[in-house]
Amino acid sequence: MDFSYSEEELEVLDLVRQVADEQLAPNLAAIDESGEFSRGNFKLLGELGILGALFPEEYGGTDLGFLTYAMCVEEVSRGDFNTGLTMSVHSMSASTILKFGTKSQKEKYLPGAIAGTNLLAFALSEPDYGSDSASIKCHAKKVSGGYLLNGEKAWITNALDADQFVLWATIDPQLGKTGITSFIIEKGTKGLGIGPNEHKMGGGGTTTSSLILTDCFLPNENRLGEEGKGLRTALNSLSGGRIGIAANATGVSQRAINEAAAYSKKRIQFDVPICEFQGIQWKLADMDTKCEAGRLLYRKAAYMKQFAGNDINKDPIKEASQAKCYATDVGLEICSEAVQIFGGYGYSREYPVERLMRYIKVTQIFEGSNEIQRNLIARELLKS
């Protein structure tokens, strides 16, 4: 691994860091309270070209590669967890179109996705099938000229705000894995219903709802990739998504460390700042070491993902799961310790760290629960 970043990469990161500090971080408390998705933050990332890191120039991207992309997700998430999460899920959905879409699908959806004018969501989970994604039941019945979709999708990030969904369904539930097919579905398509926003522990900033498909007709041109190859598409996208979530959690962890370290220097007890107590120092030291380890794991996975390119066989499945699982597990520990360092103030919504702790919990659950990640890691390591 060569982690000597180019001058250009460092300048890009400097910009993203500055935008996170000046434009995202100051509004986080208000966004959290409002419970609404911040379209403005998403558009800002598009305008500055930050959403284009994974995409070729012909669609308006900058093609900076997966490592720089993931580092940008970390910086954005340090400013605002929600915007970082949106960036990760949106990029994962858009790169599914980039990898498996036809030329006309790419031309239709990618420029807007990169410019931040249309938001994509990823619809794989169902109420009864989350981790067991090979068993999904949403049915895409073949009909003349296309497919008729019936079923339900659950826990869809940004469902209420998305302009398009990348959605998985089976052409025949009897076929199991080999029936799963992916589709692109536009908001407002007849037969596509969107459920109410879930009230989540993490509060506002992104919406989460279910999709209800009732005799929803999709023409053949909306099928993404080949029939029956959908699970492969989903899994390849998910490994990228997991690296994104690891970067997302690392950004939140870093924010928690920064907040706790700054507070420990100004909070005076027994006539000295509490950072002079070894008990606090050791907490901060452990928090920082764990955060750095998670960062190295996601950067290694991102580096491998970048070099795997379009070769699905080189997809860093184990490394992506390790990064996701580790960075999010330590993320909750780090945020919890940050709350502890703030004491009573840490538990108050007036201060920033309780929010980080609420947000980070979900990173252990979504994009494949950490239990599933451990299964994947074990499966990969026992393979040979």
Add this chain to the structure above:
Amino acid sequence: MKIAVLIKYCPDSEAAINVVSGKLDTSSAKFSVSPYDEYACEEALKIIESQGSGEAVVFNVGPEKNGKGLRDELARGADRAVHIVTEKEITCPEFTSRLLAAALKQENPDLILCGWKGIDYDLGITGTKVAEKLGIPHVMVVSKLTIADGKAICTRQVDSGDEIIEVPLPAVIGAQKGLNEPRYPSLKGIMKAKKKPASQITPAQLGVEEPTGKAMYTGFTFPPSKSAGKKFEGPESVVEVVRLLREEAKVI
């Protein structure tokens, strides 16, 4: 319209500056383009955008590392950079303005924009000196600018209201805070910046020598640290406080 933008690359406003044996130590400071010069560059970009065409050329005098400041402005959208490379940082505004004037003569811009002062030495004189050497008018501390019919209409905020000043172009205009809100560079801008034309020239190539008999910085010191205050307790201390206010502090 060809617009020249003069920028200074100096320690960031939040950088920690040390003084070591009477000399400034900026070795650990982060450098960035002086904020007033960022307003100047933004204004140039806005004028060009509103006119639909034009060229913004950024100028800097200073050591090799200042190239980063020029590149930052290219990333924001300036078209070309001219770097007058010196071995060391030039702290003499007379020298800086002679160099800039010589380089500007080769370019013949229609308008010259700069920050009204740099945030490092706070002199606020280089722009004025450049105008003097080029024999053109200048208006400094400008918070609103309109370009029309070969003229610059400038607004300066004063305590009791606004002054409106009109000058024929070319002229040197010094930007004040409030002129605009500088944009962020975009990722594409950062990537394009390296490919944009950037020339380097030396003082010798411009035929400019360092002036002699000039004012020079000979030392820097921090203000003396405040001594600890005195504490008085209880009503019985009032007599003593009054005595000290009269005899020691001499304020009553």
